[in-house]
Amino acid sequence: MPVMNMVQALNTALREEMERDDSVVVLGEDVGRRGGVFLVTEGLIDIFGEERVIDTPLTELGIVGFAIGMALNGLRPVAEIQFIDFVYEAFDQIVSNAAKIRFRTGGMYNVPLVIRSPCCGGIKGGMHHSQSPESYFIHTAGLYTVMPSGPYDAKGLLKSSIRLDDPVIFLEPKSIYRTVKEEVPEEDYTIELGKAKKVLEGGDVTVVTWGAMVHMVKSAAGLLKDKLGAEIEVIDLRTLFPFDKDMIVESLEKTGRLVVVHEAPKTLGLGAEIAAFIAEHHPELLYGPIIRVTGYDTPFPLAHEKLYMPNIARLYLAVKKVLEY
Amino acid sequence: MSLLGRVDIDPEKLERATGLYRIIDEEGRVVGEFPDIGDEVLRDLLHYMIRARVLDEWLLRLQRMGKVAIHAPNKGQEAIVGAVYPLRPEDWVFPSYRDLGVYLVRGMTEEEILDRALYNRDDPLRGSDFAIYGHRKYNMIPTPVPVGNQIPHAVGAAYAMKYRGLDTITMVMFGDGATSRGDFHAGLNFAGVFKTPTVFVCENNQWAISVPLKRQTRAPTIAFRALSYGVDSIRVDGNDVVAMYKTAIDAITQARRGEPFFIEMVTYRLGSHTTADDPSRYRSEEEVKRMERYEPLRRLRKYMEEHGYLREGEYDEIYKMYYDHVEKAAREALEKPPLPEDVFFENVYGDKIWVLELEKEEFYESLGIMKELGLEVE
Numbered sequence: 244m245p246v247m248n249m250v251q252a253l254n255t256a257l258r259e260e261m262e263r264d265d266s267v268v269v270l271g272e273d274v275g276r277r278g279g280v281f282l283v284t285e286g287l288i289d290i291f292g293e294e295r296v297i298d299t300p301l302t303e304l305g306i307v308g309f310a311i312g313m314a315l316n317g318l319r320p321v322a323e324i325q326f327i328d329f330v331y332e333a334f335d336q337i338v339s340n341a342a343k344i345r346f347r348t349g350g351m352y353n354v355p356l357v358i359r360s361p362c363c364g365g366i367k368g369g370m371h372h373s374q375s376p377e378s379y380f381i382h383t384a385g386l387y388t389v390m391p392s393g394p395y396d397a398k399g400l401l402k403s404s405i406r407l408d409d410p411v412i413f414l415e416p417k418s419i420y421r422t423v424k425e426e427v428p429e430e431d432y433t434i435e436l437g438k439a440k441k442v443l444e445g446g447d448v449t450v451v452t453w454g455a456m457v458h459m460v461k462s463a464a465g466l467l468k469d470k471l472g473a474e475i476e477v478i479d480l481r482t483l484f485p486f487d488k489d490m491i492v493e494s495l496e497k498t499g500r501l502v503v504v505h506e507a508p509k510t511l512g513l514g515a516e517i518a519a520f521i522a523e524h525h526p527e528l529l530y531g532p533i534i535r536v537t538g539y540d541t542p543f544p545l546a547h548e549k550l551y552m553p554n555i556a557r558l559y560l561a562v563k564k565v566l567e568y
Numbered sequence: 569m570s571l572l573g574r575v576d577i578d579p580e581k582l583e584r585a586t587g588l589y590r591i592i593d594e595e596g597r598v599v600g601e602f603p604d605i606g607d608e609v610l611r612d613l614l615h616y617m618i619r620a621r622v623l624d625e626w627l628l629r630l631q632r633m634g635k636v637a638i639h640a641p642n643k644g645q646e647a648i649v650g651a652v653y654p655l656r657p658e659d660w661v662f663p664s665y666r667d668l669g670v671y672l673v674r675g676m677t678e679e680e681i682l683d684r685a686l687y688n689r690d691d692p693l694r695g696s697d698f699a700i701y702g703h704r705k706y707n708m709i710p711t712p713v714p715v716g717n718q719i720p721h722a723v724g725a726a727y728a729m730k731y732r733g734l735d736t737i738t739m740v741m742f743g744d745g746a747t748s749r750g751d752f753h754a755g756l757n758f759a760g761v762f763k764t765p766t767v768f769v770c771e772n773n774q775w776a777i778s779v780p781l782k783r784q785t786r787a788p789t790i791a792f793r794a795l796s797y798g799v800d801s802i803r804v805d806g807n808d809v810v811a812m813y814k815t816a817i818d819a820i821t822q823a824r825r826g827e828p829f830f831i832e833m834v835t836y837r838l839g840s841h842t843t844a845d846d847p848s849r850y851r852s853e854e855e856v857k858r859m860e861r862y863e864p865l866r867r868l869r870k871y872m873e874e875h876g877y878l879r880e881g882e883y884d885e886i887y888k889m890y891y892d893h894v895e896k897a898a899r900e901a902l903e904k905p906p907l908p909e910d911v912f913f914e915n916v917y918g919d920k921i922w923v924l925e926l927e928k929e930e931f932y933e934s935l936g937i938m939k940e941l942g943l944e945v946e
Contacts, residue, residue: 276850277778300748300784301715301776329714332750367637369697371713470941510923539927544912545637546687546695549946550931551912556938556945557930 244426249419252394252427253283253359256401257321259431261291264319267405270297271306271323280325281361281420307333307358311340314356319405324360327414328371334379341410342385356410357401362390363454363506364538364552365418369545375454375507375538380412381484381516387436388483390414392457393423396481399434407436416455423458439487441494445474448562449494451517452504453480456553460504463555467562475502475562483513491517492525499530500565504553509537531568534561581800585791588834589815590805594862596870603814610877613653613809615886617646617865620669622890623678624839626898627668627685631843635902636685637698640666641839644773647864648741649673650812651769651831654820655739660725661708662718662740664771665699666837670741674706678894682901694914695907699842715776716746719755719768723828726764730826737765737823745776747793748784759828760798767819768794768830771806773837778850794830806833807864838863909935 247255261267269284269291275298278285288296299306303324310320324330330337337358345353364373380388389404389411391397397415404411439451443461452460457479467473476494480486495501501521503514514535521533536553544551591600624643630636649669652661663670671681683690684701692703693710702710711718722740729736746752747770759766770790774781787793791801800822804815812833819829836859840847847856860866872878913928938945 272776273778273850275778278849280777280844298779298783301745301779302748302750304750305748331714367698369637369713371697466941509927539912539931540923541912541916542696544695545697546691546907546911547909547946550909550935554934554938554943554945556934556941556943559941560930560934560937 244428246424247394247427248421248424249391249394249397249415250281250283250421252398253401253415254285254287255427256398257284257287258290260402260405261287261295263431266317267319267321268295268297268313269321269323270299270310272299272301272325274298274323279323281417283359283415284323303329303333304336307336307341310356311336311344311354314354315344315352319355321357321359321405324358326372327360327362327376328374330358330360330376337380337386337410338383342383345409346385353408354410355408357404357413358410359401359413359415361417361420362414363416363418364543364548365455367545367548370542373543373548375505377412377414377483378507378511378513381513382511385410386484387411388414389436389481390416390454390483391481392416392419392454392479394425394427396434396440398427399432400436400481402431403433403436406433414454419455419458434481436482437485437487439481439490440479441476441490442479443475443477445476446497447473448475448500448502448565449478449491449498450475450502450504450558451478451480451491453483454506456504456506459553459555460558463558466555467559470559471563471566473562473566486513486517488520491521492528495521495525495528499528500568501529501533502536502558502561502565503533504536504558506538506552508540509535510540512537531565534565536561577795581795584800584802585795586789586803588803588805589811590808591811591814592808592867592871594807594867596867596874598871600811603810605810605813607877609653609813610810610872613649613813614868614872616649616653616669616672617809617868618887619672619678619890620646620649621865622887622894623668623672623681626894628843630685630898638842638844639685640699640842642666642668644838644859644863645669645771645806645835647807647809647812647835648769648771648833650809651816651833652739653813654817656736658707658736660722660736660738662722662725662738663702663708663711664718664741664743665711665713666743666771667701667741671701671708674708676701676703676706676708679897679901682894682897683904686901687907688901688904689907690904691907694911716742716749716751718742719746719751720758722768723755723759723762723764723766726759726766726828727762730765735824737767737820739767739769741769741771743776744770744772744774744781744784744790745779746770747790756794756797756799756830763826764828765823765826766828767816767823768799768828770830770832771835772832773835775837775841775851777841777845789832791830791832794832799828799830801830801832803832803834806835807862807867809864809868835864836862
């Protein structure tokens with residue numbers, strides 16, 4: 244089985260889906276000759292030509308609006324937004340149209356569209372190349388939101404997203420595009436949307452996280468065991484909406500303690516929704532408070548980004564606190 | 569105009585929008601009417617262009633050393649200094665991220681630009697983002713990184729000047745890629761409708777990362793598109809600093825009368841889009857080599873040497889003088905301490921907000937724990 248990084252796995256998923264289904268097309272800024280600024284679409288133009296791998300003019304609202312039209316009329320576009328920080332020009336098209344066309348038309352039309360985009364921080368990208376805006380999309384009814392944490396999941400989740408008949412916001416944590424490598428099967432496989440993955444077993448504290456933070460949290464497990472005697476159970480959510488409530492609940496039945504870790508700012512981040520869901524439906528499972536370790540409620544900074552982002556020290560404090568109960 | 573009558577377009581306006589205005593050609597020969605601009609101005613323009621190129625070279629070097637996060641090289645586009653030079657200090661400039669010459673003409677020093685690029689303790693923008701420059705004291709607004717966002721801002725700020733009875737104007741820079749964005753269309757449209765005192769400068773460097781201009785628009789020229797919004801325009805050889813300067817004087821005069829004006833500066837990006845880009849993936853070395861002949865400093869130098877403004881060897885002396893200056897400035901800027909660790913809690917709101925105050929406390933606690941556990945985070 245070949246070992247791949249996430250860029251290669253995503254590239255493979257796109258190529259295989261385009262081979263499998265003529266209606267799959269790729270479009271975006273620099274996705275053709277340049278192969279995308281992170282090379283996720285590298286080589287696709289040579290295989291599938293300019294009509295299926297489309298270098299567009301520089302306008303996100305154009306890319307998404309155009310892709311919605313394609314999706315209405317038989318294609319399955321995979322639109323790349325060069326950095327998710329640039330998606331806001333297309334917000335009207337996503338929120339008012341991609342998300343709502345099924346509802347507006349009484350189910351007569353649907354939008355099988357994937358919007359792929361590099362997201363999150365950790366590469367000194369400053370305030371407009373580092374954001375984690377998943378909450379805007381999660382808050383919008385009609386959209387799926389997905390964020391893989393590694394190559395294997397990236398391939399399977401992207402394939403499922405392309406085959407879905409509804410729009411998917413597919414967020415790719417750019418800091419782990421090339422740093423995480425693992426075996427990725429050459430054959431076709433999909434990963435069901437809405438299903439999380441347990442990446443570490445433990446009995447004391449449930450840590451729910453996603454994206455690049457999965458790796459930060461895993462790397463802290465040894466220290467938390469040494470210093471606090473706590474074994475954490477780590478759940479990688481993978482699909483952010485609809486999130487896998489069952490796996491969280493099942494884990495809490497064992498641990499009774501919950502920490503949520505995400506890069507996005509705390510206020511109205513997905514951590515708030517998870518905490519509210521547990522507090523509303525399963526208060527009996529909790530020994531104490533649910534703690535969130537998140538980006539701060541400021542713009543993402545260029546200076547001291549590693550201090551801005553959730554880190555081991557902050558996770559340590561959170562775990563220590565939930566263990567007090 | 570009657571509802572069903574025909575509408576005429578002034579053929580002179582069309583000619584300006586589709587022609588190419590130039591004074592000095594790529595070999596330094598005078599091919600247009602040379603304006604009476606004075607020796608001082610010519611020397612100033614040369615010095616600003618050399619300073620921009622030297623600084624560009626240093627920022628690239630500092631980026632390779634890992635000291636600058638990302639740099640957007642401006643080599644080949646230095647003639648933009650001609651557009652800003654005739655502005656008054658009270659006028660407002662909304663630059664783009666590839667505009668070292670603009671920052672210098674507005675009065676930013678190499679020292680200030682380096683503090684910004686290295687985001688050290690003296691960075692006036694407090695470590696907010698990379699590749700953006702500006703300062704309130706120079707009436708120059710640091711650019712938003714999303715392409716073209718500043719275009720409607722320049723139009724609104726110009727409207728405010730008119731509303732407040734000021735005789736100042738705004739000037740805004742952006743690339744050819746930005747002309748595809750909604751911001752461009754909204755900005756141009758508002759400028760036309762509200763007759764704002766705005767000068768638009770589109771630095772058409774032919775490439776939006778890997779996408780060539782022909783893939784950006786099917787319009788014959790970018791200046792032609794401006795005309796369609798009722799904004800007078802001109803297409804200029806943007807590697808001819810004298811033509812840029814002369815054009816800007818006329819454009820600024822018109823804007824001060826309360827009419828917007830649009831300059832398409834036809835130029836070429838000799839370097840990469842940013843230090844994170846690899847242009848060999850989408851354009852040939854031959855193309856770049858061919859375009860080097862047209863670059864703005866080469867021709868100005870030729871012109872000035874042949875017309876006795878520069879003696880032999882003087883160009884290299886000037887270059888070295890600025891090079892040594894930036895070398896010293898870079899050394900000093902690198903020695904300055906970083907911004908405080910809690911800098912990103914500043915300037916989010918004007919008021920104190922409890923949410924941030926609470927998060928700040930948690931932040932300090934985490935710094936303490938880092939020390940206690942010996943964790944290296946940065």
